[in-house]
Amino acid sequence: MRIRLALCLLLFSGGPAFAQATDVPLLIGGCQGCHGVTGQGGHGIPSIKGTHSRDEFVALMRAFSANEKPATVMGRISRGYTPEQIALLAAHYARPQ
Amino acid sequence: MALSRRAFLAAAALPATLAAPRLAHAQAGAGRVVIIGGGFGGASAARFARDNFPALDITLIERSRTFTTCPYGNLVLAGKRDMNSITFGYEKLAARGVRVVHQSVVAVDAAAKQVRLADGAQVPYDRLIMSPGIDLRWGAIEGYDEAASERMPHGWVPSLQPISLLRRQLEAMPDGGRFVMVIPDNPFRCPPGPYERISMVADYLKRAKPRSKLIALDAKNGFSKQPLFQDAWAELYPGIIEWRGASNDGRVTRVNAAALEVETEFGEKLKGDVVNVIPPQMAAKIARDAGLANQSGWCPIKPATLESAQVEGIHVLGDATIAAPMPKSGFVASSHAKHAVACIAASLAGRAPPSATFFNTCYSHVGADYGISIVGVFRPGPTGFAEVEGSGGVSPRNAALTAERRQEHRRLEALYADGWYDSITDEMFG
Numbered sequence: 001m002r003i004r005l006a007l008c009l010l011l012f013s014g015g016p017a018f019a020q021a022t023d024v025p026l027l028i029g030g031c032q033g034c035h036g037v038t039g040q041g042g043h044g045i046p047s048i049k050g051t052h053s054r055d056e057f058v059a060l061m062r063a064f065s066a067n068e069k070p071a072t073v074m075g076r077i078s079r080g081y082t083p084e085q086i087a088l089l090a091a092h093y094a095r096p097q
Numbered sequence: 098m099a100l101s102r103r104a105f106l107a108a109a110a111l112p113a114t115l116a117a118p119r120l121a122h123a124q125a126g127a128g129r130v131v132i133i134g135g136g137f138g139g140a141s142a143a144r145f146a147r148d149n150f151p152a153l154d155i156t157l158i159e160r161s162r163t164f165t166t167c168p169y170g171n172l173v174l175a176g177k178r179d180m181n182s183i184t185f186g187y188e189k190l191a192a193r194g195v196r197v198v199h200q201s202v203v204a205v206d207a208a209a210k211q212v213r214l215a216d217g218a219q220v221p222y223d224r225l226i227m228s229p230g231i232d233l234r235w236g237a238i239e240g241y242d243e244a245a246s247e248r249m250p251h252g253w254v255p256s257l258q259p260i261s262l263l264r265r266q267l268e269a270m271p272d273g274g275r276f277v278m279v280i281p282d283n284p285f286r287c288p289p290g291p292y293e294r295i296s297m298v299a300d301y302l303k304r305a306k307p308r309s310k311l312i313a314l315d316a317k318n319g320f321s322k323q324p325l326f327q328d329a330w331a332e333l334y335p336g337i338i339e340w341r342g343a344s345n346d347g348r349v350t351r352v353n354a355a356a357l358e359v360e361t362e363f364g365e366k367l368k369g370d371v372v373n374v375i376p377p378q379m380a381a382k383i384a385r386d387a388g389l390a391n392q393s394g395w396c397p398i399k400p401a402t403l404e405s406a407q408v409e410g411i412h413v414l415g416d417a418t419i420a421a422p423m424p425k426s427g428f429v430a431s432s433h434a435k436h437a438v439a440c441i442a443a444s445l446a447g448r449a450p451p452s453a454t455f456f457n458t459c460y461s462h463v464g465a466d467y468g469i470s471i472v473g474v475f476r477p478g479p480t481g482f483a484e485v486e487g488s489g490g491v492s493p494r495n496a497a498l499t500a501e502r503r504q505e506h507r508r509l510e511a512l513y514a515d516g517w518y519d520s521i522t523d524e525m526f527g
Contacts, residue, residue, distance in 0.1 A: 023451055023452070025145070025148075025149045025435070025439070026435055026436060026439050026451055026453075026454070027454065029145075029431070029432055029435045029456060030432070030454070030456035030474070032520065032524060033428050033431060033432075033456065033458055033517060033520060033521050033524075034458060034513065034516060034517045034520055034521075035520065036519075036520040036523065036524075037148075037520070037523065037524050037527075041516070042516050042519055042520065043512055043513065043515045043516030043519060044509065044512040044513060044516060045512075045513055045516035045517075045520070070502070072470065072492070072506055072509050072510050072513060073458055073470055073472050073510075073513070076472040076488060076489050076490050077456075077458070077472050077474065077488070077489075078488075079474075079485070079487045079488035079489075080454070080456075080473075080474020080485040080488030080489065081454075081474070085454070
């Protein structure tokens, strides 16, 4: 719920950092390099396409960034995103609600 | 360079494959985008533009019909991959609606917004993306020119020939032979690349020629993922690898290709049975000729949009740019590509450029089921670029992990390296 609210605020506040539709295609660029164009994964790299709810996706990224979940690269990567960016990624990759 | 009337008329008479459809301009945000260079930057730009911005007319100019990636070339050296598995064609990009032109670019006329090709054709553009890659600085190490590289291959540009030559030499090397590597000072393409190469050559020597030695002569004192590489070398290849940094007379200043001999700054001469010279580098000629490079030989760019800081209307990507602390890597070039395309689309539609975040994940194979990585997330900073605080960094060292976790971590990173390679090449060429 908090996330949906955050997203609404983001998308409709007209803030300069997140006002454009191109933000999501750009943000997912960091994921696509390893998880594939659609997030399908492969070679042991997990699929992130429709595999989590938005809340689960956000919780997972938080756990990675807090080193609460064992990871190879995701701890180091997740700490590079703002909470707003993680909300956008969650909205993009999460399974439809 | 002024465009003559004749050249203009010639351009007007170009075959339909080169002339952008006029209709495109009627759409909001439409425009002709020409991309020079079909490597990690250029091919990613073309694919990203095609997937996300249908109003853009995309032409990709690349002189070669196939692209052999530098990443995974070291696995070819180790005999773990074959050449075909790291070589790709542009057919699928063309099928996606990218106009692919296999020609050399002779000149870029930024004032007239035209690119001139070797066959005489002029390609007009509204925005130009240049992802030109690097040139090797022949002669920067005395005696190391193109002819010398036939005897002492570099294996550092995206081409089959130098890597396959180096592989053949390695196969022909006698057991008990000496493999000498010459490594340049910063900045250069793929900072962890020489050290992955040391690892992969050592892996091959250990299996096939166990009495052999590898001596790496480095023009600097430290390198990417150094503690991780050196831990792995001590663990996996004891007695095989000797790495010498600049303060230990590691800087090679001269080579004698005929004698397969290299000479260090302080005059030590070393012969190898195989000598691999990775020479100093600079932005590729086409970028320097277009006025994009400064006296350093590399191209300064505006961090928010990746436009050239020297020539208006040209976005420059990848290894040719001055973008530290971002490394000169394929992942970064691809990240640059997406941002530049989004900036161009915004600009043609009269919008402000999107905010920039750049990503890098570089894996290195250091042995069988043994991979390590460096990660970075970057944003434009007050001057240049800055890594996002608290993010990024390298894999943990052995001492920081339990034995069980350590093995799993290395195994997974080797596996993920293969996944990364498949994903990024599929995005570019699939």
